[in-house]
Amino acid sequence: MTAITVTTHRATPRADVQQWVTANAPIIAQVVEQHFGRRLEPVTIVLTDPRGRSEKYWQVVAAITDGATPSRWQQALDWRERRRSIGEVTINPAGGTLMLLDATDPSMRRPGLAARTLAHELVHADQYGRPGVRESRIAGIRHNLGIETDHTRARAINRLVDQHEHEAYRLEKQLARQALGAVVR
Numbered sequence: 089m090t091a092i093t094v095t096t097h098r099a100t101p102r103a104d105v106q107q108w109v110t111a112n113a114p115i116i117a118q119v120v121e122q123h124f125g126r127r128l129e130p131v132t133i134v135l136t137d138p139r140g141r142s143e144k145y146w147q148v149v150a151a152i153t154d155g156a157t158p159s160r161w162q163q164a165l166d167w168r169e170r171r172r173s174i175g176e177v178t179i180n181p182a183g184g185t186l187m188l189l190d191a192t193d194p195s196m197r198r199p200g201l202a203a204r205t206l207a208h209e210l211v212h213a214d215q216y217g218r219p220g221v222r223e224s225r226i227a228g229i230r231h232n233l234g235i236e237t238d239h240t241r242a243r244a245i246n247r248l249v250d251q252h253e254h255e256a257y258r259l260e261k262q263l264a265r266q267a268l269g270a271v272v273r
């Protein structure tokens with residue numbers, strides 16, 4: 089089974105949320121691994137709040153682009169985009185993936201919803217382990233920052249991101265249910 093580490097950043101999450109995630113993420117990860125028939129790379133879950141998610145994300149971007157800084161416009165766009173979801177998976181510059189979760193969102197206190205979120209994000213973690221995906225995401229980030237300007241390649245990258253999003257939505261309920269049973273509706 090893959091290594092899942094639960095950490096916190098900025099906000100102190102409620103103890104019940106932290107305990108629930110620590111206990112259940114490995115169970116859901118195992119179902120995701122069975123589904124795809126392969127191991128996940130190590131996943132570091134960061135329980136934080138919306139600001140903390142942003143902070144962590146831009147730290148990752150700085151690390152993988154040798155210190156590039158986003159424009160205010162890019163940051164604002166990203167902030168708006170990020171507020172539509174409570175979690176995301178990104179590259180861990182130290183290896184494997186980082187799952188940034190807004191642990192302050194009320195849905196994280198409802199096991200059925202929290203399980204779906206974890207299953208969704210763990211499907212993304214699997215996607216990062218597929219051939220070429222890590223490189224593709226780095227290229228996408230570089231394009232968003234204006235470092236790379238190959239727009240044809242950017243369109244292909246965006247299509248892959250959309251496909252991955254659909255896959256995660258399509259599988260989240262089924263995998264969460266497989267892991268935790270009837271608590272997931």
Ligand SMILES: [Zn+2]
Nearest residue numbers: 208212253256
């Ligand atoms: Zn997603």
